[in-house]
Amino acid sequence: MTRELTLSKAVNEALAEEMRRDETVFIIGEDVAEAGTPFKILSGLVEEFGTDRVMDTPIAEPGFMGIAVGAAITGTRPVVDLMFGDFLYLVMDQLCNQAAKTHYMSGGKLNVPLVLRTNLGATRRSAAQHSQSLHALVAHVPGLKVALPSSAYEAKGLLKTAIRDNNPVVIFEDKLMYQDTAVVPEEEYLIPFGVANIKREGRDITLVATSSMVQVAEAAADILAAEGISAEVIDPRTIVPLDEDTILNSVRKTSRAMVIDEGHQSFGVTGEIASRISEKAFYHLDAPVIRMGAMDVPVPFSPVLEDITVPTAQGVADNARKLVRGELVHGA
Amino acid sequence: MTRELTLSKAVNEALAEEMRRDETVFIIGEDVAEAGTPFKILSGLVEEFGTDRVMDTPIAEPGFMGIAVGAAITGTRPVVDLMFGDFLYLVMDQLCNQAAKTHYMSGGKLNVPLVLRTNLGATRRSAAQHSQSLHALVAHVPGLKVALPSSAYEAKGLLKTAIRDNNPVVIFEDKLMYQDTAVVPEEEYLIPFGVANIKREGRDITLVATSSMVQVAEAAADILAAEGISAEVIDPRTIVPLDEDTILNSVRKTSRAMVIDEGHQSFGVTGEIASRISEKAFYHLDAPVIRMGAMDVPVPFSPVLEDITVPTAQGVADNARKLVRGELVHGA
Amino acid sequence: MPKITKPNNDDYIRMYTQMVRIRAFEDNANQLYLSAKMPGLTHMYTGQEAVAVGICEALEDRDKITSTHRGHGHCVAKGADFKQMFCELLGKEEGYCRGKGGSMHIADQSHGNLGANAIVGGSMGIATGAALTAKKLGKDDVAVCFFGDGATAQGLWYEVMNMAALWHLPVIYACENNGYSEYTKTDEIAAGSLTSRAEAFGIEAFQVDGQDVLAVNKLTQQLVARCRNGEGPFFIELETYRYHGHHVGDINREYYRSRDEEAAWREKRDPITNFGNWLLKEGVAEDTELSEIRNAINADAEAAVAYALDAHYPDLSEVDMHVFAANSG
Amino acid sequence: MPKITKPNNDDYIRMYTQMVRIRAFEDNANQLYLSAKMPGLTHMYTGQEAVAVGICEALEDRDKITSTHRGHGHCVAKGADFKQMFCELLGKEEGYCRGKGGSMHIADQSHGNLGANAIVGGSMGIATGAALTAKKLGKDDVAVCFFGDGATAQGLWYEVMNMAALWHLPVIYACENNGYSEYTKTDEIAAGSLTSRAEAFGIEAFQVDGQDVLAVNKLTQQLVARCRNGEGPFFIELETYRYHGHHVGDINREYYRSRDEEAAWREKRDPITNFGNWLLKEGVAEDTELSEIRNAINADAEAAVAYALDAHYPDLSEVDMHVFAANSG
Numbered sequence A, B: 001m002t003r004e005l006t007l008s009k010a011v012n013e014a015l016a017e018e019m020r021r022d023e024t025v026f027i028i029g030e031d032v033a034e035a036g037t038p039f040k041i042l043s044g045l046v047e048e049f050g051t052d053r054v055m056d057t058p059i060a061e062p063g064f065m066g067i068a069v070g071a072a073i074t075g076t077r078p079v080v081d082l083m084f085g086d087f088l089y090l091v092m093d094q095l096c097n098q099a100a101k102t103h104y105m106s107g108g109k110l111n112v113p114l115v116l117r118t119n120l121g122a123t124r125r126s127a128a129q130h131s132q133s134l135h136a137l138v139a140h141v142p143g144l145k146v147a148l149p150s151s152a153y154e155a156k157g158l159l160k161t162a163i164r165d166n167n168p169v170v171i172f173e174d175k176l177m178y179q180d181t182a183v184v185p186e187e188e189y190l191i192p193f194g195v196a197n198i199k200r201e202g203r204d205i206t207l208v209a210t211s212s213m214v215q216v217a218e219a220a221a222d223i224l225a226a227e228g229i230s231a232e233v234i235d236p237r238t239i240v241p242l243d244e245d246t247i248l249n250s251v252r253k254t255s256r257a258m259v260i261d262e263g264h265q266s267f268g269v270t271g272e273i274a275s276r277i278s279e280k281a282f283y284h285l286d287a288p289v290i291r292m293g294a295m296d297v298p299v300p301f302s303p304v305l306e307d308i309t310v311p312t313a314q315g316v317a318d319n320a321r322k323l324v325r326g327e328l329v330h331g332a
Numbered sequence C, D: 001m002p003k004i005t006k007p008n009n010d011d012y013i014r015m016y017t018q019m020v021r022i023r024a025f026e027d028n029a030n031q032l033y034l035s036a037k038m039p040g041l042t043h044m045y046t047g048q049e050a051v052a053v054g055i056c057e058a059l060e061d062r063d064k065i066t067s068t069h070r071g072h073g074h075c076v077a078k079g080a081d082f083k084q085m086f087c088e089l090l091g092k093e094e095g096y097c098r099g100k101g102g103s104m105h106i107a108d109q110s111h112g113n114l115g116a117n118a119i120v121g122g123s124m125g126i127a128t129g130a131a132l133t134a135k136k137l138g139k140d141d142v143a144v145c146f147f148g149d150g151a152t153a154q155g156l157w158y159e160v161m162n163m164a165a166l167w168h169l170p171v172i173y174a175c176e177n178n179g180y181s182e183y184t185k186t187d188e189i190a191a192g193s194l195t196s197r198a199e200a201f202g203i204e205a206f207q208v209d210g211q212d213v214l215a216v217n218k219l220t221q222q223l224v225a226r227c228r229n230g231e232g233p234f235f236i237e238l239e240t241y242r243y244h245g246h247h248v249g250d251i252n253r254e255y256y257r258s259r260d261e262e263a264a265w266r267e268k269r270d271p272i273t274n275f276g277n278w279l280l281k282e283g284v285a286e287d288t289e290l291s292e293i294r295n296a297i298n299a300d301a302e303a304a305v306a307y308a309l310d311a312h313y314p315d316l317s318e319v320d321m322h323v324f325a326a327n328s329g
């Protein structure tokens, strides 16, 4: 029997299952217990697991991040709840100077099996400090794994894998997708890291899209399909580790590629993936690899402005069409 | 009459000149006054300007960064001294959520004319928390300008421009270069942002190199020149804003390019510049754009390991030679 | 002892007026949310009016404040105009921030409001830096940093208190202790005592009833005068209460606080009602005068809402304007 | 009151031995630097030995410590071996961290040393988290967080103290107040009082002479026992002094502290000399026994240095090993 769950509920289930399986798993963050987070994602967990395992903290992100690092090093598996991805800036030192480097600096003797659950995504009218998609920043730091679920199904499977990983993993959920549903099996499943998902096969162009942009790429593929253009959509699922092979094999087949991501375009995810494609599939490319990230502007509050900062299906389709038709996107 | 100055002294001069010119400029950071920083860069400034303008702080990076933001918004021009670039993680919130966004969020009504002076560079045997080159992180955040001086001359001219800029500017000096000398004119000069420097003209390949890697690229160009290969070396000077035109024009001429940067390779500077080249000069490229960043590992302490994490002139020359000869770097 | 002006009748009326203006602003903002006309969420200041007004009435325009996610009250109290505020809340070009900031980033530079902040505690450094500027430029301006009880958990506060104390900066840290941070009681997230935390840095600390506008104003007047005199920094803990949920969408909140508790504050400790009664009792104003004030303000607020609803959005070309400030020359 | 064991003669001798071992380690490390055989810089613990030893002798292997950039003393005191330590300082494969950490990241998991840290204050969360683990797993292990006076300026401390206090965690914050952070006197960068800062969070705070190993040990024994009993957290401020510069390269330091001051500490308050004299006076040991101890340790240290100098570097293939831990299954 298939059943549909919201992304929010899928995350909740993943946590509950892992907490039942492993007593050392616990949740720590702001308003995670009775309130179940502002997004109500964790509702019911404190009732089952108690406040010792679903721990409300003061508003002290660097502090509870640091505590989680120490707890992880000494034998537990904390799942840190960071209410908004924008607060990553507050925990960067503990995350990047401590958690990310401890295993390496100790010559492999200390482990930091920790998950940082947070979110990304604009267009919620939350303005510049509550709308950022900062996954590129953590992907740049060696020692951190970075997962970007694109559906309820992915969110559950990737989170369970993250919790079992012996390394610090940062997992970004899309705030806009919490109420989106997908088929989620009753049976337990895990989604391995570093294995991209070919969401849709195609011949003419490869659309590599992450997180929130997978839906956008699929919608673009629909638009293109109606025009007779066959787009392959690839969701890397984790950007660290990155499944380069699946992406490169696709591009070798289609000869054209675009990379779509909701982080700011410059110095971010699109540059990394696009340059790997250009570097390693160069002789197969019939057209430049086009990148579409969020605009390089702080996220504006005004809805009319905010909406145009993020790639849209139409925008993706327009560029893809040009590439397939051999038209120039940027001039020669 | 020409004179040579160390990078350290050039920075010192830039600060002294700007502090004389503008009374609202002041320095704030740890051990900047009597000690003149651990690198002794600021020696003599407190004697001339007093402790009100060369302000020692407690070891509280987020705190003095925040104070600098407030001071900048209300009419002064702080130059924040961040002792090691690795401590950027500690100031990210104040830098990226506050300083970078204030002008935009206020609809252009508040300015944050602030300079954050810090450093980058490995191979000082300082291990993973004192050796990082984190400029890509700040370059990803809209609202911050990012300058990467590659010599004493550049350091002085870029820092003076940074201090006069009405925006937050992060300037990274290479720790390893503080004692390197260059000709620095007695007369005042400024180096504009967003104008790349063609360090060396060439026909066969373009080497885009930043900061510490400019020297490496020049040394590689020497090796190549001896083999009859003519490499053009371009120093972007600022990566935000980035002088795309100069880079693209060079590549249109040489048809081959490499990007060399001391930040970690993945999700960093090389990906951005390489993908822009591949995207916008695609039809001029005879070979894939090759990237060389620091290895994606925390910087190891052991000298034998540390030395191989950073691109070397020989490594750059080897790859460049392959590109020019039409040999494959990555397989086809 | 620096000279402090005793409030006169005009001052009393202005304080009353400003508190009523805040309440009217919030009631209308809440209505905009409920009628789905406002983009996003917002955090109501209702109930805390005496804090913002008592403090800001002790300040001049040249004095700076930094505000919070719950910032409409501070903005109004520091002198902002309804139209530009509602325009901002609705993302319109005529807003204080051209619609780019919204509720959580509203700022009003001409009246010294350096802005609301969506990072809890995020403005503690900014306010302290504003005080540093005053000292550097030889002005006797004062900076007030508003924040909630929850924000006292942020390490940034201790870092900047240390520097403010070492450098004798003219900054007043004003903690609006409304008993909750989001859905959690203050006692559950704050160990020890808040005033002791400031005192440990050698900072004089005060507690005051945040529902009593005169008490707040009197204390602030004294501390502002002492700041101007080089005796800062100071800390004030103001006991207060928010009537609404954490934000406009926080409707079912009995799991973290009871209706009885809410009713008790509204009925017994409302800053506007109580101050109104005092004005009547002291003969400062007649009942009719007060209701005229209220009516006029309500009409004003409604007109401003109507204006803002009609106002136009910024042009799409604005999207990448103001990322960087221009450099002259 | 929990039961505390009174130190006996063996304990005294072990404390003396451990202090001498630290001193010998540092003298040799300094020599390695001066003879240009050590990569990079290092921060000497010399002078502060009674702190590390007094505290660590009150701990078991299962108890955790976190250490600092000035961390060799803590490492030795918690039970580490000279050879593996010198190998680490020289970047050799046999080092505690396979040469990947070096002086500033030396760790020794088997003795509960979670590692030195090059971020000032950076381990305050880690130690607190270790205490949380103990509580969660139902163990009565204790965590001690070592840090300097300068580190008290980091906001992180206040954040974790708040949580440690709220959750009654078995963690002891041990502040080695050596009067300086780098080239700056503590008084210039710390307002108010350090013990009050902890007390403001409801944490019991103590001051002790950090040059008196018995005083340090006695206090720590009490606090460890109380931690095991669920009465943590605690704060200790230990007055001490570093004999060398901030790091081995900090030679000309008269601009920030006088030779007289240094001489006074070395001559009057040396923890090893004074404790040695006490041992003689109390008849715990003869002079010859003590000098035998010192000679044996010096010989040990020199042998370890020779060993480490000869040891091999990690294979170059190690460079990208240990970025990520393996996952079984």
Ligand SMILES: Cc1ncc(C[n+]2csc(CCOP(=O)(O)OP(=O)(O)O)c2C)c(N)n1
Pocket (backbone or CB within 6 Å): A030, A059, A061, A083, A087, A090, C069, C070, C118, C119, C120, C121, C147, C148, C149, C150, C151, C152, C178, C180, C181, C182, C246
């Ligand atoms: C750094 C940070 N952490 C968490 C949040 C989410 N958040 C917004 S308001 C709030 C509670 C703030 O409580 P308090 O400071 O008491 O202010 P109040 O809402 O009561 O006015 C929280 C946790 C945030 N905006 N910023």
Ligand SMILES: Cc1ncc(C[n+]2csc(CCOP(=O)(O)OP(=O)(O)O)c2C)c(N)n1
Pocket (backbone or CB within 6 Å): B030, B059, B061, B083, B087, B090, D069, D070, D118, D119, D120, D121, D147, D148, D149, D150, D151, D152, D178, D180, D181, D182, D246
């Ligand atoms: C976050 C951070 N800021 C600054 C530094 C540079 N630094 C290293 S040690 C030190 C002084 C530390 O003083 P204290 O905590 O008193 O320890 P001590 O050196 O006296 O043992 C400073 C500023 C650092 N390593 N980390």
Ligand SMILES: [Mg+2]
Pocket (backbone or CB within 6 Å): C148, C149, C150, C176, C177, C178, C179, C180, C181, C182
């Ligand atoms: Mg509150």
Ligand SMILES: [Mg+2]
Pocket (backbone or CB within 6 Å): D148, D149, D150, D176, D177, D178, D179, D180, D181, D182
């Ligand atoms: Mg010290």
